[in-house]
Amino acid sequence: AQKITQTQPGMFVQEKEAVTLDCTYDTSDQSYGLFWYKQPSSGEMIFLIYQGSYDEQNATEGRYSLNFQKARKSANLVISASQLGDSAMYFCAMRDYPLIYNQGGKLIFGQGTELSVKP
Amino acid sequence: EPEVTQTPSHQVTQMGQEVILRCVPISNHLYFYWYRQILGQKVEFLVSFYNNEISEKSEIFDDQFSVERPDGSNFTLKIRSTKLEDSAMYFCASREGAQETQYFGPGTRLLVL
Numbered sequence: 762a763q764k765i766t767q768t769q770p771g772m773f774v775q776e777k778e779a780v781t782l783d784c785t786y787d788t789s790d791q792s793y794g795l796f797w798y799k800q801p802s803s804g805e806m807i808f809l810i811y812q813g814s815y816d817e818q819n820a821t822e823g824r825y826s827l828n829f830q831k832a833r834k835s836a837n838l839v840i841s842a843s844q845l846g847d848s849a850m851y852f853c854a855m856r857d858y859p860l861i862y863n864q865g866g867k868l869i870f871g872q873g874t875e876l877s878v879k880p
Numbered sequence: 881e882p883e884v885t886q887t888p889s890h891q892v893t894q895m896g897q898e899v900i901l902r903c904v905p906i907s908n909h910l911y912f913y914w915y916r917q918i919l920g921q922k923v924e925f926l927v928s929f930y931n932n933e934i935s936e937k938s939e940i941f942d943d944q945f946s947v948e949r950p951d952g953s954n955f956t957l958k959i960r961s962t963k964l965e966d967s968a969m970y971f972c973a974s975r976e977g978a979q980e981t982q983y984f985g986p987g988t989r990l991l992v993l
Binding site for chain 2: 794796798803804805806807808811813852854856865866867868869870871872873
């Protein structure tokens with residue numbers, strides 16, 4: 762069964778510095794997708810970045826980049842130039858590609874990493 | 881920018897009561913989902929819905945739960961007889977057919993007393 766592991770329950774980073782949030786995954790599927798979501802204290806889930814298992818380039822979205830190492834089964838999120846507004850819970854998730862097309866592909870989430878940005 | 885909306889934002893109910901959580905997915909999306917997050921825990925998949933039927937459900941989604949798309953815009957989750965352990969944040973999400981990303985609504989925080 763697919764599994765996502767985030768080993769850092771909490772992280773601190775100084776404002777304007779870069780930070781890496783770790784994520785490892787376990788799957789026997791060849792085709793899968795990896796996501797990062799941000800959950801601020803207000804509770805909503807905000808999509809940050811996506812990486813497909815066949816994508817050769819690491820995904821980037823503004824200050825967010827995904828360090829995808831397929832052989833190691835890791836998909837770490839890198840946030841450059843941290844801002845105070847980046848303080849939040851961050852979840853790594855994996856979408857399984859369904860064998861049956863209309864199965865929809867649920868997301869499997871990790872436990873999350875709480876990031877605190879210090880001024 | 882289109883977004884998923886959910887109502888109500890908060891709901892308090894007595895154990896044994898029925899609740900209906902409502903969602904309006906993004907208009908051109910084809911796949912719909914419900915997830916829940918018990919306080920302090922990770923987000924868990926409940927059910928996915930496509931072409932007016934359930935396409936997948938988790939072991940959490942037992943006979944007390946049901947989903948419906950009563951019209952072209954709303955997507956609802958009903959809990960028939962709430963239990964204390966149903967207290968959680970419930971998220972609706974939707975996905976366009978051709979794209980991978982699921983977009984989440986702001987959630988409904990359900991408290992069962």
